[in-house]
Amino acid sequence: MTTQSILKELINKKIISGHQAEAIRSFETNKAFSVHWELRSILFLGILLFSSGIGVLIYENIDTIGHQAIIAAIAILTIVCFWYVFRNSLPYQHSELKNTNKFASYVLLLGCTTFLALEGYLQFQYEIFGIKYGLAVLIPTILFFFSAYRFDHTGVLSMAITGLASWVGLTIAPLSVLTKNDFTDQKLVWSAIILGTLLALTGWLSDSKEIKKHFSFTYLFLGGNLALIASLIGSFRGEPQIVFQFAGLLFSVFYILTARRSQSLVFLLMGVVTAYIIVSYMLAKLLGEALAMTLATLYFTFSSIGVILFLLKYKKFLGIKR
Amino acid sequence: MIKAYNNTWVTNLYIRETAAGWVSKNLLTTEQEAQIQKAFPEHFYRPGIFVTIGLFFFASIACSFFAGFLSLFFLDGFSDGAFGIFSIICAIAFLAALEFVIRDRKLFHSGIDNALLYAAVGAVISSFFLIIEGERPWLYCFLSLFILVPALLRYADLLLAAVTYFTAAALIALILTESALGKALLPFAFMIFSFLSYMLVSRSTSIYYHKCQQILEVLSLATLYLAGNYFVVREGNALLNDLPASTQVAFAYLFYFFTAAIPIAYICLGLKKYNRVLFVTGLLALGASIVTYRTYFLQLTISQELTLAGTFLIIVAVLAIRYLKNPKKGISDEPEAKRKFAYLEAIVAAEVLGQAPQENGIQFGEGNFGGGGAGEAY
Structure with a gap:
């Protein structure tokens, strides 16, 4: 199917005039080959x-x-x-x-x-x-x-x-947050959380105060990545765990709200995945090891069905029309 | 019915996308786009890329759990024959599910159908391997093609296209490497194979196979280049003949020539025919050629090379950008209209031109378009 045949279809359906089709055709044949991105x-x-x-x-x-x-x-x-x-x-x-x-x-x-x-x-x-x-x-x-x-x-x-x-003292590059940082050091976990919070807040402010609004994504993404991973690690290993878990859930809520505001799937995934892991971990701790093991298969089956349903409905949640 | 997905919808989808491109360049009005959407309907379920990946992941898990569940019934008679039958039963089940989700759920390359297709094809092919045992490897490739090609024609899947191409290439390689003469002729055989497949594929005008066509074109061009590349020929020769170190090959000058000429030919042809696949493949191949020559002829430290290469690339890019300040010979440096700015452009256009849409959109007459339209977009 070529430009020509599409235009013919459009004329047949009386959507465009022959005049306009001719204009589009000449535009398509005369347009230059752009090597901009290369x-x-x-x-x-x-x-x-x-x-x-x-x-x-x-x-x-x-x-x-x-x-x-x-x-x-x-x-x-x-x-x-x-x-x-x-x-x-x-x-x-x-x-x-x-x-x-x-x-x-x-x-x-x-x-x-x-x-x-x-x-x-x-x-x-x-x-x-x-x-x-x-x-x-x-x-x-x-x-x-x-x-x-x-x-x-x-x-x-x-x-x-x-x-x-x-x-x-931290590495913030998205792919090496986990590998390059020594999170066995509790102090580093705290500084990661604090820095992540500050960056996320800066991103939020630059969006809401309209100061370099387009910078907001970079702040939110880099800061959020750091804070979420650090609080996740804190939730497993930190002392006291509940503080880190609470912080991680707060971050997740913040990112889910941000996702709704900016209609961003990345932030939604970041928030949901972290919240899912923390909640699962807390539930397992609460139930005790023996009971958790027996219920694990049921839990994971139903929660992954939940994930599929959520993925099928995400557009509605983010408020994306179409 | 050879095509699994609704061909009319696939065509309509293409028309809609083309029309959307024209709308973003102010060649069509948004009202006309709405009319087009009405006249050319499509009801495929097409989620975004992240969701597709997620669905693919979960569907793959479901497929393997299903196979595991089914295998419980075959546990006692665990011979290869029984396993072959088990694979075929799995394949039939996956195919039935695949046809169901395409027809009933209207999926269109949206993760679940991809996973089911790969599972079905994989099950059939593995049953071959289990039933026919101990044959020469090329026979398996040959038999696999009988499954892959019909599946490709029916489902037009990208990964399947790539796998089919590599299977065909492997078939040639495996047959030729059985004799000494075949080994010597391998590069030329590959070049001819790639060239023929490019010629064959690039002729297709079908929208249904448009994406498959592109990927096959890229693969054909890539193997055509690699089969003539001096580095690949020299090291491949050493590998095939079990030489301890790679030595100079026969017809070395021919391969020096191919290494330099093929990328340049791609780039020139790409620019001449406005073919982005050729152009970009040519650029990448040129980079590979430079690395090839460097490996055998240049003795510099890595940092010197990086600095030199970087300087060279910067100079080339800057000169090209300056040269193309105004479009020359049909090549321009203007960015193609991006989706992101589509709204903005539309708003500005609506503001500036301030036209009330008329029936059939005659307001885009010659004068108006020739001046404003062309100036806007390019």
Whole structure:
């Protein structure tokens, strides 16, 4: 089935006129082939490869003459990047900025990654911050938060949040929250919950106060992920368990409400899955091990039927029409 | 009836999607879209991707529990023959359930039907393996095709399309590797096979198989490239002949040429024919080719390579974006209209043009469209 035959069908059903069909046909034949996303992907991949290459390149060439040159080149590149972004930026506003400059956001990303490489190296080689490692992490975080808000860049915002988390001693990247964090340390669980709460609150506020509303998802997603997983772990291992369980359920409710507000399936899943695990665990504890084992098959059969029914009805719950 | 899903609905779905694309480019009015929805109905149950995954997961669990339950009756006579019969009974049950959910529940690739289809096909094929024992491997591939191809034609499933393609490819590979001459000709045989399958598949104009067509095109192009890729040929040669280390292969220059020429051909053809499958496959293949050449001809540390490659990619992308500031030779750098902005565009258009929709939408006359419409979208 081609454009031609679809248009013919539409004319036959008297939905469009022959005139309009001709207009659509000429639009379809004359429209250009867009390579927009392919080029953007290449550019992004290039920045990714370049910054990961240069980050190691510095350390490889220590004690050679080329070394100083590389450092200088990176420093100049970073400065040029930020200078370019400043020159081509629009004035700050609370709503989303539509920068017409095609390169600004990518240049900012490049500048931020090279800054990170440079700063890490300077600390390693010259210990410019001495033994205050916290300061070494905090400086790029502050710069990134500033850049994210000033130049309206969600990618840099998530870099900033990552920096903030590592300043507290946590890994926040969605896939490595569980693997890279040492949650046997109760203190870390608490800081994860507190940081997650703060991030989630920031996300909620930025949505309701309409300050960079489109940043809200990043805050909510990264913060929520951290807080939910930390409170889950606390529910199993923490002391006192009930506090963590209560916190986890509160988070779940918060995320289910958020999901309804923003019609987001991701938040709904995050909230429901956590709540399901915590409630199941609490029930099993309450009933005692022997009784729980016997009822387990029944419980899981019926609760998974419940999950299927819920999945079939989720649109109504989120209030999505259609 | 060869097609399991309602073919008219599948066609209507395609018409609706095309029309929605035109609406987002202001070529049709929303009133016309409503008319189209009425004139071309479809009542498939199609949930979003997350729900589909969830349904697939739970349906798979249900299938395996059902098979486990059924196997209780076969426990005493646990010979391969009995197991073969058990598989066939399972397959019949899964097929019946599959036909039921498609016809009655109106599912359309929505998780449950996918799971049932895979379970049924898997059960039939495993019964082959159990009943016919100790034959050459290629015979199993050959027999499997007799199940896979009809199933693919009836259900037009994506995974099934990929599996069918790989089974056919494995059949060729297994037959050829039985002789020394066959081993030597393997790359060429694969290239011919891939080329023929691309030619065959790309000719299809059926909407029912549209998605399968795309995936088969990608796979054909990928195997055509990989069969000519120097790295694959050299290492494959070493693997097939049990060589301790890979050595230079015969006709090496031919394969150097293929490694470089095929991706460039894909990219050029893709741009010329406005074919995104060819273009993107070509880009990925080009990346693979660079890695291939690097493996044998370049001696740099990994960080130097990354830095160089990154610099190169950035420069290429920036130059291309600057060059395409205005569309050139039918290629542009404008983003395709995204679904996200569809509302916004529609609102703005309604605000600016301020048209009251007339019957048959004549207001999109030549002058109006030629200026405003084209300027809006591109």
